Amino acid sequence: MAALMALCFASGAQALNQEVPGCGNLSNAFGPWDYRIDRGEPLMLVESAHFTPIVEALVRGATGKLGQDIDYTLRAFPNxxxxxxxxxxxxDRDKTPQPQGFNYSIDCYFERAIQFKPEDTTARMLYADWLARHGQRDIAMKQLQFVEAKAGDNPITVYNLGLVYFQVGDHASALRMAHRAAALGVTRPELTTQLKNAGKWTEAPPPAPAASAASSAAPASGPAAPASAATP
Known part of the structure; x- marks a missing residue:
């Protein structure tokens, strides 16, 4: 346990004094930990006590009020x-931006997540979905554009980005991501089906001819010698 606490302080030190404007400080007695990579004992301890299946299903709290257990989880693992x-x-269920037991609003929890780990594209896509569903589409698009710039050739990120683009109503970008994901080897049908059902699907244009194909038809050693120079 002493070794675990030492690890907690080492991880948490990186977030000390990281103030999220209007949303508190990221410092925490336990953590904060990065959900994407800290998948060992700290995550097991938090999820087994506070983020149980009953809590995730929004049935009831595990150690107190439902909101308190979710809040604890998001303070230990902001993302x-x-x-x-x-x-x-x-x-959404309780029709309030700050359910009972939460220390912050939902917007704050998302802001804390992306300040804690700005490169976490999944957290940003979840935030964009929340923003778009609550009348803040312009801000949502900025989050998605950031994700697209960082996605590179990650097929899962590209595909999920297409799904969120579709959810926020940007069908052109969703189609572009669907084509790009397919080119990266993704075969899942959900995004294509959604676009087809919305009447927004078109097949990807054929790839441009490779430059090497044209060059292979050219002589390998420059122009042919004039006929007068040929050997009899």
Missing amino acids: HHRALVAAARLA
């Missing part, structure tokens, strides 16, 4: 993707 989804669902 815990499933807890962010659960928090947003609870806010």
Whole structure:
């Protein structure tokens, strides 16, 4: 346990004094930990006590009020993707931006997540979905544009980005991501089906001819010698 606490302080030190404007400080007695990579004992301890299946399903709290357990999870793991989804669902269910037991609003939990780990594209896509569903499409698009710039050739990120683009109503970008994901080897049908059902699907244009194909038809050693120079 002493070794675990030492690890907690080492991880948490990186977030000390990281103030999120209007949304508190990221420092925490336990953590904060990065949900994407800290998948060992700290995550097991938090999820087994506070983010149980009953909590995730929004049935009831595990150690107190439902909101308190989700809040604890998001203070220990600010970018815990499933807890962010659960928090947003609870806010929608209870029709309030700050359900009972939460220390912050839903917007704050998302802001804390992306300040904690700005490169976490999944957290940003979840935030964009929340923003778009609550009348802030312009801000949502900025989050998605950031993700697209960082996605590179990651097929999962590209595909998921297409799904979120579709959800926010940007069908042209969703189609572009669908084509790009297919080129990267993704075969899942959901995005294509959604675009077809919305009447927004078109096949990807054929690839441009490779430059090497044209060059292979050219002589390898420059122009042919004039006929007068040929050997009899």
